Amino acid sequence: MTVIIAFFANVLVAVAKTVAAVVTSSASMVAEAAHSWADAGNEIFLLIADRRGARRKDARHPLGYGRSAFVWSLVAAFGIFTAGSIVSIMHGVQELASDEPVESPVVAYVVLGVAFVLEGTSFLQAFIRSRRLARERGTSTWDYVIETSDTTLRAVFFEDAAALVGLLIAGGAIAVHQITGVAAWDAVGSILVGLLLGVVAVVLIWRNMAFLVGTSASPVLRARAGRALLESADIERVTYLHIEYVGPNRLFIVAEIDLAGDAREHDVARRLREVERRIEAHPVVEAVVLSLSVDDEPSLEFAEAGPVR
Incomplete structure (x- = not known):
């Protein structure tokens, strides 16, 4: 259910951001649109991870198919890195020398605000579940999300958290661009969003690789x-x-x-x-x-x- 909620939230947000990116010609909005489409695509991989990992063990796989969940989650993490991080950084670098102003910034702010509500709803779902499970195990929410073998929950948690921070970065970059009149700030926002996604992708790749190689219990x-x-x-x-x-x-x-x-x-x-x-x-x-x-x-x-x- 957590992944399904995140998927529909990301699709709605991606459509809205894409329209806003076309209308405003904002580099930060382009980065945010790429971010949301990457997240929506990654949710599909996470759904596949859940289904493949839940298959019952058989003669060919006496220890079950659980590790396939880590494989598909790893693919999803690479998707964040390539479709989200690299695209956002490259587009931002290309737009650094541009002096084209952001058109209809109000449209961007409205879309970012709506996106924040939708992404916040999805993140809240993942956060509540993570906190409940963390309390059952007597640990902090952060430690549980980092250490848990539930790779799908960790992916949704980090993706939605990064989405909320990215929205604040994009909104701030557009605002600074309006205040200073320097178009480069909008491009800087795109680069920062890309770097944020890169950090999230590296964390998810690191954790999935650890479980694929073989992680013993604590x-x-x-x-x-x-x-x-x-x-x-x-x-x-x-x-x-x-x-x-x-x-x-x-x-x-x-x-x-x-x-x-x-x-x-x-x-x-x-x-x-x-x-x-x-x-x-x-x-x-x-x-x-x-x-x-x-x-x-x-x-x-x-x-x-x-x-x-």
């Missing part, structure tokens, strides 16, 4: 998972634990455990499978691989820790 989540294992009546101790993200809010767990009791090999194998199935029943666990610990391996300790991110 120490806090690892500690909670370890304690949850030890709470099982079947598990006496844990000597090895690896937790890795294989998709948005999807985990792959590998552990070496010592089962309680001294059952026969056949019974031990059956109990291991039963424990694995119970763990995989958790909504965020994609797959679990358990093996038996060696007697002389030291037990891991999982102390109480802070909030999960």
Whole structure:
């Protein structure tokens, strides 16, 4: 729902900005139009990311299709960089030497104002959801958005935040151009919007690449998972634990455990499978691989820790 709201908001804003760019001949409005069309196109990639990442695991993909969400989100981030950032910066540089005034600036201000309301509505939706999830995990909204494996939520959050800042930059550039009579200020606004989009794109690319390469769970989540294992009546101790993200809010767990009791090999194998199935029943666990610990391996300790991110 967050992506759909952002998509329709961006399409409406993109159309309005395009009309305003034609009417006003403003470089900043051209940059804003490119920004909104890039965002609208990126929402399509994010919708694809959600659908592809939600596919159930099969024989060819035993860990599921979750990482495809990171791939499509990475494509969306490159879209911001190319269609938004580069186009805005190049257009601004080309217009630096222009002395053509902004025509009908009132049109630009009205469109920017309406766009601010629409983008603000979309951002508010993403912010409220992020804050709620952050509170559930006992962390700040900013830390949650940066660290979360929910790549779609992070993309919408950053895109809408950048859109609001970009609107303020564009409006300010046009205002300074009117006050000073120097047309270059409008071009500077276009360049600043492009640089802003570039920063957002780099952050999104960085986070998606981290999850694609393979990001392990935070120490806090690892500690909670370890304690949850030890709470099982079947598990006496844990000597090895690896937790890795294989998709948005999807985990792959590998552990070496010592089962309680001294059952026969056949019974031990059956109990291991039963424990694995119970763990995989958790909504965020994609797959679990358990093996038996060696007697002389030291037990891991999982102390109480802070909030999960």
